[in-house]
Amino acid sequence: MNAGTTSFNGKTLNLTGDIWLNYTGDSTNNWVPIGGYATATGEAASSGNAFKGIFNGHGHAIYNLYCDKSSYFHAGLFGCIQNPCTIDSLAMINPVIKSQGMMGAITGMTRSGGAIYVRQCLVINARIEGTGGNNIGGIVGANYPNSGGTYIENCGVTGYIGGNYIGGIGGNAQYDYITNAYFAGTLNPTNSNFGGMTSHDGSRTNCYSYTEILGSQTQSSASNHGTSVTQIEMQSDSMITLLGDAFRMDNGINNGYPILLYMAGVTPAEVATTAPR
Numbered sequence: 066m067n068a069g070t071t072s073f074n075g076k077t078l079n080l081t082g083d084i085w086l087n088y089t090g091d092s093t094n095n096w097v098p099i100g101g102y103a104t105a106t107g108e109a110a111s112s113g114n115a116f117k118g119i120f121n122g123h124g125h126a127i128y129n130l131y132c133d134k135s136s137y138f139h140a141g142l143f144g145c146i147q148n149p150c151t152i153d154s155l156a157m158i159n160p161v162i163k164s165q166g167m168m169g170a171i172t173g174m175t176r177s178g179g180a181i182y183v184r185q186c187l188v189i190n191a192r193i194e195g196t197g198g199n200n201i202g203g204i205v206g207a208n209y210p211n212s213g214g215t216y217i218e219n220c221g222v223t224g225y226i227g228g229n230y231i232g233g234i235g236g237n238a239q240y241d242y243i244t245n246a247y248f249a250g251t252l253n254p255t256n257s258n259f260g261g262m263t264s265h266d267g268s269r270t271n272c273y274s275y276t277e278i279l280g281s282q283t284q285s286s287a288s289n290h291g292t293s294v295t296q297i298e299m300q301s302d303s304m305i306t307l308l309g310d311a312f313r314m315d316n317g318i319n320n321g322y323p324i325l326l327y328m329a330g331v332t333p334a335e336v337a338t339t340a341p342r
Contacts, residue, residue: 085128087130121155139173146172189223202232223249235264241267262289
């Protein structure tokens with residue numbers, strides 16, 4: 066993929082079991098993002114080799130992804146994805162991601178060329194930290210731009226996100242269309258563009274956030290939290306009703322926050338209390 070041999074265009078990749086990339090709390094194995102530009106030193110740098118296939122997680126989880134690209138951009142499970150592309154039914158537990166910017170647990174950026182779909186993805190106990198650049202999200206870092214639209218549906222994120230232009234779901238989200246989603250966690254913004262859903266712009270339908278904001282930044286009017294709720298509301302039965310049929314009550318793996326139906330079999334012992342730094 067990263068050597069440019071294939072983009073997986075027209076192919077479906079099926080995850081057939083859970084994957085542990087590190088021991089819980091360990092950072093020994095530093096993940097190389099799938100696609101993107103490995104040594105991008107700017108936001109607008111060429112996205113390199115974008116993933117164009119279908120990645121179906123089939124309800125499995127990737128545990129303890131540790132991705133440190135502190136000197137570069139384009140970080141996440143995928144560095145960059147591009148139409149035609151769908152990421153579906155994947156849980157990421159305890160991911161830690163560090164880079165200059167253009168970073169998210171699922172993908173750092175989406176590239177122009179048509180619609181992209183991220184569906185039924187749950188990110189639990191993330192730690193996503195920018196080291197100087199912009200556009201940082203829990204699911205997707207940035208559309209830069211993808212005028213065809215990135216459709217994020219039935220997704221959730223819990224954890225910590227810090228840096229410039231940060232959002233619980235999307236960072237630079239000018240062409241994000243977010244439906245039935247939530248964020249529960251901490252934002253540590255270093256500028257005024259931050260939100261429980263997005264740092265600025267984008268479309269949000271039936272989206273909710275319970276957000277602790279560190280520091281003294283004043284939120285820009287372009288940023289968005291979706292519907293702000295209390296912690297008690299986010300952890301209640303009524304939130305499951307609001308989010309829809311793809312969600313269910315937590316079974317002890319997500320600090321009481323909603324999980325997706327396919328997470329019913331995951332045990333609390335498999336999830337760390339805090340992500341490594």
